[in-house]
Amino acid sequence: MKSPLRTEMVRLGELHSWISTCSFSPQGLLGAVQRAWNSYCAKYIHVKQGGPAGISMLLAGYCLLSYGWNYQHFKRHRWRKYH
């Protein structure tokens, strides 16, 4: 499951070899998503004294995602034509 120590600690030079060991099947991707979500929960939410950080990061990510999805709509409301 975890090839080097942790998925996040892969060095930049080893990115190619690490990507080749990843499984990109739907099950593999689902497992990766699940692991990521579990590690996020374990780190920021399932603690005795969590702060606003846990939910605020999720909300910020949601804001960014929704802005990204609606970017074409926002592009039409620019103030200047040439930047």
Added chain:
Amino acid sequence: RALCPLVPSAPAALRALPPPVAVGVLHTTRPLHTTQQSLAPVPPLPEKGGEVRHGLIPEEFFQFLYPKTGVTGPYMLGTGLLLYFLSKEIYVVNHETAAAACILGVIIYGIKKFGADVAAFADKLNEEKLASARAMKSESIETLQKAIEEEKKEQWRAEGRSYLFDAKRNNIAMLLEANYRERLLMVYTEVKKRLDYQVAMQNLKRQKEQDHMIQWVEKSVIQSITPQQQKESIAKCILDLKALSKSAHAAV
């Protein structure tokens, strides 16, 4: 492996077990209690979460950039990115920006003002739950210890059964002795009654014989007193009385 059960914060040991297959309601095919490592008690939750700066950016990002850019690196990166997005209008300023700014302001004000109180309240709730669980545990431990002490006391009491039996044996011996003496006394009184009866009979007989003889002697004596003898005795008595009266007069 990918189909492991969706338990969010389970330790690695739980995920390493083979997945259960439900037969009806009971999960019977997963072997229970076969591993050395016991899964209870569950390890406690970590005290504090991951460090996050300004509530949004995890500390790891700052640490990641620190060796190359020092302390101000991430802030310069953030400012530069922000200015780039604004100037190139990749981020467009519209009415939603104003709304977002107001909402963010209110949220930050609320968190800064009431954050500590809410955190203390939640901690208090947690503490109460833990305290009640701990109280239950200590209570059951206390009752079990009391039961152990009571059991030891009962065992100690059971050691004294020899004394109990001795006392009972003494009681029985005393009862037997008392009974024996009662019967002895009864025998004695009965025998004495019979002997007393015999003695009384003999006394009665002798007394009756004596009385009868006395009566017979008196009767015969009275019969034998002739009238002449009676006169003589009366005259003698009168002479005696006169003599007595003379002596009495003389004395007075």
